[in-house]
Amino acid sequence: MLLGTQRVNAEGHLEIGGCDAIDLVKEFGTPLYVMDEETIRENCRNYKAVFEARYPKNDISFASKAFLNMAICKVVEQEGLSLDVASAGELYTAIRAGFPLDRVLLHGNNKSLFELEMAMDFGVGCIVVDNLLELRQLKTLAEKKGKTQKILLRVTPGIDPHTHRRISTGQEDTKFGLSVANGDALEAITEALEFAPHLKITGIHCHIGSQLLDAHTHEQAIDIMVGFMRTIADATGWMPEDLDIGGGLGIRYTEDQHPPSYEEFGDTLIGALRAALEKYDVPEPRLLQEPGRALVGETGTTLYTVGVIKRVNIPQDPGTRTYVTIDGGMSDNPRPQLYDAVYEVLVANRMGEAKDQEVRIAGKHCETDILIQSTKIGHIETGDILAVQSTGAYNYVMASNYNRFTKPACVFVKDGEADLVSRRETLDDVVRLDIIPERLA
Numbered sequence: 001m002l003l004g005t006q007r008v009n010a011e012g013h014l015e016i017g018g019c020d021a022i023d024l025v026k027e028f029g030t031p032l033y034v035m036d037e038e039t040i041r042e043n044c045r046n047y048k049a050v051f052e053a054r055y056p057k058n059d060i061s062f063a064s065k066a067f068l069n070m071a072i073c074k075v076v077e078q079e080g081l082s083l084d085v086a087s088a089g090e091l092y093t094a095i096r097a098g099f100p101l102d103r104v105l106l107h108g109n110n111k112s113l114f115e116l117e118m119a120m121d122f123g124v125g126c127i128v129v130d131n132l133l134e135l136r137q138l139k140t141l142a143e144k145k146g147k148t149q150k151i152l153l154r155v156t157p158g159i160d161p162h163t164h165r166r167i168s169t170g171q172e173d174t175k176f177g178l179s180v181a182n183g184d185a186l187e188a189i190t191e192a193l194e195f196a197p198h199l200k201i202t203g204i205h206c207h208i209g210s211q212l213l214d215a216h217t218h219e220q221a222i223d224i225m226v227g228f229m230r231t232i233a234d235a236t237g238w239m240p241e242d243l244d245i246g247g248g249l250g251i252r253y254t255e256d257q258h259p260p261s262y263e264e265f266g267d268t269l270i271g272a273l274r275a276a277l278e279k280y281d282v283p284e285p286r287l288l289q290e291p292g293r294a295l296v297g298e299t300g301t302t303l304y305t306v307g308v309i310k311r312v313n314i315p316q317d318p319g320t321r322t323y324v325t326i327d328g329g330m331s332d333n334p335r336p337q338l339y340d341a342v343y344e345v346l347v348a349n350r351m352g353e354a355k356d357q358e359v360r361i362a363g364k365h366c367e368t369d370i371l372i373q374s375t376k377i378g379h380i381e382t383g384d385i386l387a388v389q390s391t392g393a394y395n396y397v398m399a400s401n402y403n404r405f406t407k408p409a410c411v412f413v414k415d416g417e418a419d420l421v422s423r424r425e426t427l428d429d430v431v432r433l434d435i436i437p438e439r440l441a
């Protein structure tokens, strides 16, 4: 499977964004996160175009938790998307990149007073309120500052999206949002309306889960959310103007995964929305979405250098297993450990070869950090370059310094050019926050 601008060039090497992966390794080293800028841009444009064609009253925010640095803020801004941030750090990145803050939404299930105040002081367009404590704190802050803050209320539609349990958020038993079913959400909305003019609630939000490989749960969520809009209007006389259905569309990590195309997803969502608007007699809201993974996931490739190759005996047939060890692991991609995530791998310097041996790809941490349990590749030697695909979402942003590894560099490739957008950490970076107190010196 080749994704985005990935190609095999005349040397039999993997090429991304017109750049030979082996040249990238020579220039930037490994592990290396390579992001295919043209495909990110195309994805932003296509996703937007799909919804604009089907339901013009809409706005798409990129969920920056999936991939964030200052360079992506520029790309997202240039492509006309809004930005969803979920912490002071994500917000600060947007601020430092000069992202228009009226196009930023702030999320978080336990926002600190510092985060709320920062958002208000910098003029963040919308704060997605998760709970009553936050609602009341925000009202007090807005009153003190003499400002009107736009908000959405995050609600729990009470449906299980059937994805990995650690990335399911739409069910009743969740730390996120307030329940539609037990009346908590309606109570909070009634209170929010009383907080005018300090708070201006414009609508409701839900996010049901991530890496969803069909649109069925989104359809259910839309029905519940629009039904809830009717309930709100009947109970309070106020009809929400905004309906935010979060993100969640899945991507291809392996060839056998078949998420809906943007078009299919758009058809299903807008079909469900129109049906629900009619069913509950609700006027057209502005439809907001926050895709993360679907815009960047398939655009990332991580390059690693192969080190130790070890054959070990195992009790079962055929009796041996080959461990191919890379120069990274769970510190640059914790997803296999956290979510049993699966990945495909290419040998970037031997692209045309028959895949005739089964191997296990292991990391170099003091853990059994297996990146890929079992995969077929061709001939492999120490020094070869492995390219793990679909690492554009929740990899770079989830990297850690476990075992005091230095975090890898990240490059954007486009039209044969490669630009460093986040440099590799140095050993000095690893100790830069350490302090030896005087009594230990």
Ligand SMILES: Cc1ncc(COP(=O)(O)O)c(C=O)c1O
Binding pocket: 063, 065, 066, 084, 107, 207, 209, 210, 211, 246, 247, 248, 249, 290, 291, 292, 293, 294, 393
């Ligand atoms: C509130 C919210 N919005 C958007 C997203 C983006 O999700 P995804 O990357 O699955 O599109 C998430 C993460 O799952 C989220 O929690």
Ligand SMILES: N[C@@H](CCCC[NH3+])C(=O)O
Binding pocket: 065, 167, 210, 211, 335, 339, 393, 394
């Ligand atoms: N980090 C998760 C996704 C979390 C979604 C954010 N709400 C993953 O890698 O799949």
